[in-house]
Amino acid sequence: MSERVLVQQLQSLPDGPVSVSGWVETVRDQKKVQFVILRDETGAVQLVNPATRELPEDADDAAKAALALTETISALTTGTFLTVTGALKHDERVKLGGVEIKIAGLDVAAAALPETPIAADSGLDKRMDWRFLDLRQRRNNLIFRIQTTLEHAMRTYWIERDYIEVHSPKLMASASESNAELFEVPYFEDKTAYLAQSPQFFKQMAQVAGFGKIFEIAPAFRADPSFTSRHATEFTSIDAEISWIDSHEDVAAMQEELLATAIAAVKQKHGAEIEELFGLEVQVPTLPFPRIPLAEAREIVKSRGYEIPRTDGDLDPEGERQISAYVEETYGHQFVFITDYHPEIRAFYHMRDEETGLTKSYDLLFKGVEITTGAQREHRVDILIEQAKEKGLEPEHLEFYLDFFRYGAPPHGGFGMGLARVLMLLLGQDSIREVTYLFRGPTRLAP
Amino acid sequence: MSERVLVQQLQSLPDGPVSVSGWVETVRDQKKVQFVILRDETGAVQLVNPATRELPEDADDAAKAALALTETISALTTGTFLTVTGALKHDERVKLGGVEIKIAGLDVAAAALPETPIAADSGLDKRMDWRFLDLRQRRNNLIFRIQTTLEHAMRTYWIERDYIEVHSPKLMASASESNAELFEVPYFEDKTAYLAQSPQFFKQMAQVAGFGKIFEIAPAFRADPSFTSRHATEFTSIDAEISWIDSHEDVAAMQEELLATAIAAVKQKHGAEIEELFGLEVQVPTLPFPRIPLAEAREIVKSRGYEIPRTDGDLDPEGERQISAYVEETYGHQFVFITDYHPEIRAFYHMRDEETGLTKSYDLLFKGVEITTGAQREHRVDILIEQAKEKGLEPEHLEFYLDFFRYGAPPHGGFGMGLARVLMLLLGQDSIREVTYLFRGPTRLAP
Known part of the structure; x- marks a missing residue:
């Protein structure tokens, strides 16, 4: 497994395998593709995964793993801390820093409860x-x-x-x-x-x-x-x-x-x-x-x-x-x-x-x-x-x-x-x- | 009045007028000459004053001031904080840093009570x-x-x-x-x-x-x-x-x-x-x-x-x-x-x-x-x-x-x-x- 890199370092790295760790800020679980915004103490990066929604009858292990990964991502809750390994790709169309990571592996450190008790617009006392x-x-x-x-x-x-x-x-x-x-x-x-x-x-x-x-x-x-x-x-x-x-x-x-x-x-x-x-x-x-x-x-x-x-x-x-x-x-x-x-x-x-x-x-x-x-x-x-x-x-x-x-x-x-x-x-x-x-x-x- | 200099700076200064501030560590009040060891946060220096013990009948103001200075030094208690102006002189015979200051003026900030309640060999609790x-x-x-x-x-x-x-x-x-x-x-x-x-x-x-x-x-x-x-x-x-x-x-x-x-x-x-x-x-x-x-x-x-x-x-x-x-x-x-x-x-x-x-x-x-x-x-x-x-x-x-x-x-x-x-x-x-x-x-x- 590659060493953890900080999100702010990604832009200066070449395309290739990386490992990032942080927490889930948002998940966009579209039919064909899944996006996760992962934040760490230095910034946020977009993770992407082509969804595997069903398996052919003769599915091999790779296909089964792809389905499992898709399901794991679908179940991710905001705030969950995790480590993701994958392929870094520079792509200027990506608004968030011009890079994204295609997810290869995902390791949840501790999952968050699904309901976050505060929102960005919560009152000060609630936020405290x-x-x-x-x-x-x-x-x-x-x-x-x-x-x-x-x-x-x-x-x-x-x-x-x-x-x-x-x-x-x-x-x-x-x-x-x-x-x-x-x-x-x-x-x-x-x-x-x-x-x-x-x-x-x-x-x-x-x-x-x-x-x-x-x-x-x-x-x-x-x-x-x-x-x-x-x-x-x-x-x-x-x-x-x-x-x-x-x-x-x-x-x-x-x-x-x-x-x-x-x-x-x-x-x-x-x-x-x-x-x-x-x-x-x-x-x-x-x-x-x-x-x-x-x-x-x-x-x-x-x-x-x-x-x-x-x-x-x-x-x-x-x-x-x-x-x-x-x-x-x-x-x-x-x-x-x-x-x-x-x-x-x-x-x-x-x-x-x-x-x-x-x-x-x-x-x-x-x-x-x-x-x-x-x-x-x-x-x-x-x-x-x-x-x-x-x-x-x-x-x-x-x-x-x-x-x-x-x-x-x-x-x-x-x-x-x-x-x-x-x-x-x-x-x-x-x-x-x-x-x-x-x-x-x-x-x-x-x- | 000259700016305050720290004791540790004295060695690198040329002979001439200086001003130091600190507290009295010891006074040696000899008949003909008085020595004061003054310490500040950076070190200790010897101050010296030729004693004027009595005045001729036709004493001028300078002689009167000299008598007053001698009496002030005689009365100095250990721990008294003071500022001294005087003439810095390099003299390798002076053990303490190879310099001494001939006192011209002396300004007591706050005098210490004569009895210091602890000595260097006091027990820890007393020192505390x-x-x-x-x-x-x-x-x-x-x-x-x-x-x-x-x-x-x-x-x-x-x-x-x-x-x-x-x-x-x-x-x-x-x-x-x-x-x-x-x-x-x-x-x-x-x-x-x-x-x-x-x-x-x-x-x-x-x-x-x-x-x-x-x-x-x-x-x-x-x-x-x-x-x-x-x-x-x-x-x-x-x-x-x-x-x-x-x-x-x-x-x-x-x-x-x-x-x-x-x-x-x-x-x-x-x-x-x-x-x-x-x-x-x-x-x-x-x-x-x-x-x-x-x-x-x-x-x-x-x-x-x-x-x-x-x-x-x-x-x-x-x-x-x-x-x-x-x-x-x-x-x-x-x-x-x-x-x-x-x-x-x-x-x-x-x-x-x-x-x-x-x-x-x-x-x-x-x-x-x-x-x-x-x-x-x-x-x-x-x-x-x-x-x-x-x-x-x-x-x-x-x-x-x-x-x-x-x-x-x-x-x-x-x-x-x-x-x-x-x-x-x-x-x-x-x-x-x-x-x-x-x-x-x-x-x-x-x-």
């Missing part, structure tokens, strides 16, 4: 129930190839610059962000563990440990009861943290270069297919990304006729869309850093500018949606304790974190970015559910 | 209490640079071969391995979630989804009350799964090539430093790794005079050391695949050989310790259900998993490998605690 079937769609497969390329380009960017990749623990003895949204896990000796909401404390720990520059791509957990298109109870968080910065600007400069590099890698490898399957052209962002202080952003939004209802001084989702629309119109840019947030709407560990009193932090918006918060962290323990108290936090509960800063600490900062949000926006999708391998939400824990 | 200080040691820093190189080489190996990187959920509605060792998480709507013990089911899901070849590097959780040097309640699991294999041998062939590639990358980048700091030479394994069927391995162990006490037919830790010693002596190899395990000591989803009835699976031992279980999986749902029942599992509780195989499935298999075990053995360490960023065990949940 049957995610393993939903992922067989070409564009869903592409999403995770894009994710792979995006992440690898980011990791490579960092590793070429001597960053250390860390795996910080997801089981913690206390909250990493706030006590809200915390999953509790009964632990040994009647203790309670908590699932990390972010690697915040532990990536800062790498800085006081003298690691210099680190990154982590790992799950984070939020017991978040919200049902928006961009929240999940478990998500993949992309985090970086670097030492010896002068301000959050050093973090922003790294992040914009990182994103431009990663998006360029995606465009180079998948740009054509994204255009075909998602109907959009990937835009590699120019550097630097525009920066707009929050107060100015609010003024701009207001001047566009939108009155932000929230009173805490932050943008709301519509405000984010408005400022992004402004940036797109004015600078032709899909990204914008919003800077200079008031301490009231930022975490206690954000460093504050001595002159303005505003935090040395930013949010990064991409196509109107926030994908990142970045900041310089307060590394002076006395100020850090004051800021924690100001937020109503009790320093006693933060001792293990505060200890990090009592034995020396460099100035440092970093960002956290939701992988699914980036993918969702990059591919023009409505929901992170579309770009998450298996989504987890308040009412979604399976499959 | 103060892991952020422990990680400042050069060899601990190196461990995580090695980890970064090892992982990146593995990811690159896979990505060059068109694997997809997945992030499977860690919150699950049911057990992925067995009901033992399961952390429970109270979830929404009075449901209970479980922390994934492995990505087993979800990496198999990628195969029925037609992804072809996938990998994942992510945390896995075991509510395992054991206190051995190689168990943790949370660990980083390296997983791969591939379709259209003929047997577990295809998985083993991929894994051995992967490991040889990754270890070669580590040796190339860090070999000299590993030799210096860990006193061992990294051995890049030759291909193929030796393979020994389990029954034969037990015979060999017996012939070496060790009687394995366990009666289930498996090797015990001493048996693993014995067979590895045999392989090292006989083949000069640090790795060995043990194959052909009896179904009784394997998971229900391991495929069985039709002729022998043994599972199509292996364990991989590295320097006498198991680091991996690999197998071909049973993809035929009827047989899978039978095998589950045989193990006392109730198929009703596995419905979501069994469904994967009802709509078509390719033959497939994969392996799971503990990152910390590989690192521990590669670097000749006694415990995974030494090579885990922040270890988690039954009595260890902090920092």
Whole structure:
């Protein structure tokens, strides 16, 4: 038996015997000829078999085998995985890639039940129930190839610059962000563990440990009861943290270069297919990304006729869309850093500018949606304790974190970015559910 | 002020003004001259200052500043993070890299408390209490640079071969391995979630989804009350799964090539430093790794005079050391695949050989310790259900998993490998605690 070849290799092979493996996408069982569309992880190919519908009385073994093959093909169900050997033939009349395979032998690995529980036009929730079937769609497969390329380009960017990749623990003895949204896990000796909401404390720990520059791509957990298109109870968080910065600007400069590099890698490898399957052209962002202080952003939004209802001084989702629309119109840019947030709407560990009193932090918006918060962290323990108290936090509960800063600490900062949000926006999708391998939400824990 | 330079760059710079940032490793405060050893993430350098101990009556500003600098240096505590500007001077008499910096200015970022709670010879548990200080040691820093190189080489190996990187959920509605060792998480709507013990089911899901070849590097959780040097309640699991294999041998062939590639990358980048700091030479394994069927391995162990006490037919830790010693002596190899395990000591989803009835699976031992279980999986749902029942599992509780195989499935298999075990053995360490960023065990949940 010939070695398995991938469908995408067929066009470059000469006519002759081949073996392909994949699953049945469709069967057209015509009286005189049978067609099977077989898909694998690289593409689809047409298989063809001249049907043998009945046997003459003096049928030989070959004729009997031909009848059996015809009957096997007639009985094939959509989704059945199989290996087919046969003769590859180039034929420009074949729309699907200009090749077809005349079936010689067919080996079913596992047959599918005849009724497929979802169709291409099934609703999102139904598709998520049957995610393993939903992922067989070409564009869903592409999403995770894009994710792979995006992440690898980011990791490579960092590793070429001597960053250390860390795996910080997801089981913690206390909250990493706030006590809200915390999953509790009964632990040994009647203790309670908590699932990390972010690697915040532990990536800062790498800085006081003298690691210099680190990154982590790992799950984070939020017991978040919200049902928006961009929240999940478990998500993949992309985090970086670097030492010896002068301000959050050093973090922003790294992040914009990182994103431009990663998006360029995606465009180079998948740009054509994204255009075909998602109907959009990937835009590699120019550097630097525009920066707009929050107060100015609010003024701009207001001047566009939108009155932000929230009173805490932050943008709301519509405000984010408005400022992004402004940036797109004015600078032709899909990204914008919003800077200079008031301490009231930022975490206690954000460093504050001595002159303005505003935090040395930013949010990064991409196509109107926030994908990142970045900041310089307060590394002076006395100020850090004051800021924690100001937020109503009790320093006693933060001792293990505060200890990090009592034995020396460099100035440092970093960002956290939701992988699914980036993918969702990059591919023009409505929901992170579309770009998450298996989504987890308040009412979604399976499959 | 000059831009920060890394300590490792100093040797290649000309004499002249530089700026370095790091932490104080030691201060030698002699009467006439002060020496500070400053370490950053790349190395250590000697800083020097001619001491000014008292001022003449007509002291000028420069003299006053010199006195202040001397006093600042005298007060420096070990671990204090600071930036120093000064004049770089090459001097071959300086043991530490043949350069020193005459201090011109010194800026403390955050001073350390005077008493450092751990010393280089503190016990492991104490060092873990103060892991952020422990990680400042050069060899601990190196461990995580090695980890970064090892992982990146593995990811690159896979990505060059068109694997997809997945992030499977860690919150699950049911057990992925067995009901033992399961952390429970109270979830929404009075449901209970479980922390994934492995990505087993979800990496198999990628195969029925037609992804072809996938990998994942992510945390896995075991509510395992054991206190051995190689168990943790949370660990980083390296997983791969591939379709259209003929047997577990295809998985083993991929894994051995992967490991040889990754270890070669580590040796190339860090070999000299590993030799210096860990006193061992990294051995890049030759291909193929030796393979020994389990029954034969037990015979060999017996012939070496060790009687394995366990009666289930498996090797015990001493048996693993014995067979590895045999392989090292006989083949000069640090790795060995043990194959052909009896179904009784394997998971229900391991495929069985039709002729022998043994599972199509292996364990991989590295320097006498198991680091991996690999197998071909049973993809035929009827047989899978039978095998589950045989193990006392109730198929009703596995419905979501069994469904994967009802709509078509390719033959497939994969392996799971503990990152910390590989690192521990590669670097000749006694415990995974030494090579885990922040270890988690039954009595260890902090920092």
